[in-house]
Structure formats: structure tokens, C-alpha cells
Amino acid sequence: MAELAIRALGLTRAFETVRALDDLNLEVPAGSVFGFLGPNGAGKTTTIRLLLGLIEPTSGSAQVLGFDTRTQGADIRARTGALLEHSGLYERLSAEDNLRFYGRVAHMPKEQLNQRIQELLTHLGLWDRRKEAVVKWSRGMKQKLAIARPLLHRPGLVFLDEPTAGLDPVAAASLRDDLAALAARQGATIFLTTHNMAEAEKLCSLVAVIRQGKLLAVGSPADLRSRGGGQRTEITGRGFSDAMLAMLSQQAGVTQASVENGRLVLVLKDGAGVAPFISLIVREGGEVQEVRSGQGSLEDVFLTLMEEEK
Amino acid sequence: MTADFVTVLWKEWKEIAMERSAGSTGSYRPLILIAVFGILFPLRMGPERFFSAAGLLAPTFFSAIVITAVIADSFAGERERHTLETLLASRLSDRSILFGKIAACVAYGWLISISCIVAGAITVNVTNWHGQILMFHDAASWLLFLFGPPLLGGAIAAAGVLVSLHATTVRQAQQTLSIGFAVVFIGTIFGSSMLPKDWQAWFVRILVTWSQADLVLAAAGVLLVIDLALLAAGMARFQRARLVLD
Numbered sequence: 001m002a003e004l005a006i007r008a009l010g011l012t013r014a015f016e017t018v019r020a021l022d023d024l025n026l027e028v029p030a031g032s033v034f035g036f037l038g039p040n041g042a043g044k045t046t047t048i049r050l051l052l053g054l055i056e057p058t059s060g061s062a063q064v065l066g067f068d069t070r071t072q073g074a075d076i077r078a079r080t081g082a083l084l085e086h087s088g089l090y091e092r093l094s095a096e097d098n099l100r101f102y103g104r105v106a107h108m109p110k111e112q113l114n115q116r117i118q119e120l121l122t123h124l125g126l127w128d129r130r131k132e133a134v135v136k137w138s139r140g141m142k143q144k145l146a147i148a149r150p151l152l153h154r155p156g157l158v159f160l161d162e163p164t165a166g167l168d169p170v171a172a173a174s175l176r177d178d179l180a181a182l183a184a185r186q187g188a189t190i191f192l193t194t195h196n197m198a199e200a201e202k203l204c205s206l207v208a209v210i211r212q213g214k215l216l217a218v219g220s221p222a223d224l225r226s227r228g229g230g231q232r233t234e235i236t237g238r239g240f241s242d243a244m245l246a247m248l249s250q251q252a253g254v255t256q257a258s259v260e261n262g263r264l265v266l267v268l269k270d271g272a273g274v275a276p277f278i279s280l281i282v283r284e285g286g287e288v289q290e291v292r293s294g295q296g297s298l299e300d301v302f303l304t305l306m307e308e309e310k
Numbered sequence: 311m312t313a314d315f316v317t318v319l320w321k322e323w324k325e326i327a328m329e330r331s332a333g334s335t336g337s338y339r340p341l342i343l344i345a346v347f348g349i350l351f352p353l354r355m356g357p358e359r360f361f362s363a364a365g366l367l368a369p370t371f372f373s374a375i376v377i378t379a380v381i382a383d384s385f386a387g388e389r390e391r392h393t394l395e396t397l398l399a400s401r402l403s404d405r406s407i408l409f410g411k412i413a414a415c416v417a418y419g420w421l422i423s424i425s426c427i428v429a430g431a432i433t434v435n436v437t438n439w440h441g442q443i444l445m446f447h448d449a450a451s452w453l454l455f456l457f458g459p460p461l462l463g464g465a466i467a468a469a470g471v472l473v474s475l476h477a478t479t480v481r482q483a484q485q486t487l488s489i490g491f492a493v494v495f496i497g498t499i500f501g502s503s504m505l506p507k508d509w510q511a512w513f514v515r516i517l518v519t520w521s522q523a524d525l526v527l528a529a530a531g532v533l534l535v536i537d538l539a540l541l542a543a544g545m546a547r548f549q550r551a552r553l554v555l556d
Contacts, residue, residue: 015555049554052399054395054398054399054550054551054554055551055554055555056551073550074401074403077399077400077401078401082396082399083396084395084396084399085392085395086392086393086395086396087392087396088392088393088395088396088397088399089393090321090325090391090393091391092325092328092329093321093324093325093328097321097324101317101320101321101324102400104313104317104320105314105317105400105401105402106400106401107313133328149396
């Protein structure tokens, strides 16, 4: 059995009447990039806080790198790095001072710290601007630095809470590349929360889907696609009105109907054939020129799971 | 713990220095204080009054006012700028964060106070030069010079922790602290006249019969007790699990 970086057993956290996390059972193998997917308010941030020992669970338990989150939070925090909801950067300080501070917090020897700062900032293309106050930087540069911070002391486990949130697509893609390269070079376990499915699909070897504090599915992206994504059908043509979309959405075999880039996209439940829906579209006045079917993306799986849980 | 304390202190000093040198209005505040309390006041006071315990009260009090701004920025600012949770997610203990921040603020206030006094001593010596360096000459002055700013600053900083942890913004924390400081200061002056006559007589007797050094030591003792009480309250309040959920 693979060594586990994280193991949660019945982990639950309630805030007054709301259960932010409900009976989470989870195993994250060491060395994996684990994607924790869910919509806003699903319980992703609460899970990270619990795993870092920042808050106590209402019930259940969790072990992170072999340490109990209830009683050994300090040990966990010493061996992990975390990029939480906000970048956590001191904007009045320079990039170098931000990293130097957290390197000193991690008790890194001075020489090693200097080398590591240079290595990370060079890799991220920030070395030449290391002396500037971070407040003057663009959001993408700040986010790169924010990602460098938890990786600085080469922790065995890194928590990244929506690392590309709020970035433009180009900056997000660049950051994803950097993250993938850094993760591969460092060989650490990465626990990544996101609601960006493309990001999860690209970076993660394992993903879990959570909604309203409940775990809905766990597996590799390929597993999840084959398990629950259903069939994705793209129809090229004309006359795909809102009324037609609404009518299609109500059909028993359809999980989702939408228009993307002028094409009608149907996500069908497992076992549902596409032919009856083509007939329906034509009958309703739509013109079908081309039909392409394939397996659903991780996003389709995610949307299907969200639909099923409603 | 000591290494972590020093690390937090280093970071706080860097932040204070960067904020004060960033070209904002805040960057001129220490210079204005030093100009007022290190040059103008000493010029008006003359050597006799400046080199006395009473002459040291003004820079001591005004360095404490400086601390109200810095401590609010240090604690409420961490939350306002969304850096607190990341700090709490690190290996630093609650106490090293708390004490490192308080020490940095008190040290900054102390530095301002010493700068004002040194500037004042130079000003008075230059304007009253008779071939001999003038200096504080009594025990009370030296005691106040050494212990006044850190003890008063410590009380303000510890109170600032409690206020800042309840405030949602730096501005709110600074306003609450400034008002609180003014109320205590003015309340002490006017409140003493509302005390029972025999209490007032007891105080007057102490002021008349005790030496200035004894009075300074007694005030230092009272301030130390206040410092410790407020610090204990701050330690009870500054706890990870509470701060993360605030």
C-alpha cells in the first residue's frame, strides 16, 4: 500500500447549525498531486484549515504526514507549506524579504535560504525584480511569488487553495506550467483546491469532488470521466434557441444542454443514445450539420455530480 | 522560541521601516515628532526644565501615541491585508508572534523617544553652550529616561493588541486606541480632583514627601503591573483557532 500523506476518517466540522465538512473520509498518497474540487462554500478551505490543525474538528480525526491534526498541529505546520485563500504576502516588503521571512520561520540555514530564494525566483522569472516592494507588482507576479513561498523550505506536503483564482487565462496557464514543473522537480505531495476543472485535469493525478461538505467522488481524472461524466455530444448547426435548450435540459437522458462557441453541447447520462435528441432538435426547427460524440470532460463529470446532489 | 521571536521582530521592523519610508504622510510623522519634541520644546524649556524628570514626560507620552498607530497596523493590519492566516499557518507559535510584534512596536516607540531626548539634549547644549556639556543630573530623570518609554509603551502596546484583535480595520483600531488613551490621560487629570478629600490629601502628602526617584519607581511599578495584566489578557485572546475564525 502506498504511503499516505493525508488520511481523514469521518472528519466533520460544524459551525453552529451549518456542517461545513460532513464525515470526510479521504486518503491522499504521498507524492501525488491531489485536486480537491468543489463550488464556493463547498468546504474546501475548512478542510485545509482542519488538516493544518488551525481549527479542531467537531468529530472524526485526520493524520497529516503521520501527525494528528488535533494534537500535533505545530508539527504539521512545520513540515507543510500553505498558500491559503489570500496570497499572504507582505506587500510593503520586497519579494526577497517576503521569502527570507518565511525561510527564517522555517529555520533554514542562511546559505541554503539564499540559494533557494535565487533558485525559485529565477525559475519564476522574478529574480531581477527581487528588491522591489511587492505592492508595485502585477497580480500574476504576486501570485507566482505566493506559490514560491510555501515551496521555499521544500516541505513534504503543500496546500494550495485556488492558486490561479482571479488571474487572467494567460497568467493562469503560465502559473500552472510553473506549478507543474516545480511539483515535478520537488516531488512533494500537493493538495490543490480549485473550481477550475481544466486546471485539475492538467495538474492532478487524483481528484475528489466535494459539495456542501460532503465528498461525492474520488479517483483519477480518467476514472471519474469514465465513471460519471456520461457522453458529451457536440452538434454543429443552426437554430439552437433558448427554448430548445430548456426543452432538452428537461429530457430524462440529458445532464446538461448548452451552447458553446455556436455549437450545441449535450452531456448525456450513461446509456442514453444521441439519436432521439437529434430527432427532437430537428422537429423543433433546429438544423443539424455535424454530430461529434466523445467522453465527457472532468467539468462534465463535476456538473453531473452537482446535478445529482441537488 | 527565541529564534522565532527574533524572526517576527525582524519582519515587523522591516514593515515599520518600509511603511515610514514609503513616501506616505506616515513617513514624516517621526521627523515631525523629533522636530517638535527634540527641538522646539527644548528651546522653549531651557536647560533647567529640559534636564529634569518633568521635561522627559512629553517625549515619553508622545512616543506612546506613536505606538498606538504602529500596534494597530501590526495586528489589525495583518487581518486587513489578509496576511494573518498565512502567518498562523506557519510553524510560528502564538507567543512568538505576539511577543515579537509587541516588542517591535515598543522598541520603535522607545527609539522615537530616545531620538527626541537626544535631539533635545543637543539643541539645549548648542543654544546654551558655556564650555561644559549639560546632562541629566538626578536619578529620577535617568530612571524615567530608561524605564518610562518601554513601560508606558508596553501598556499601550498590550492594550493595542486587545483593541486591534476586535477591530475590523487599522483605522478603527487606531481611532479606538487614540480615544482610549485620551480618555485615560484626561480622566487621570480631572478624575483626581473628584476623589474624596482625604484621598487627595494622601496623594499630595506622597507627592510632597517622596523623592522624585521614589515617585518614578512607584509609577514604574504600577505600570509594570498594568503591562503584565494586559499582556496576560492579550495572550489569552491571541489564539490560533479563534483568530482563524474571526
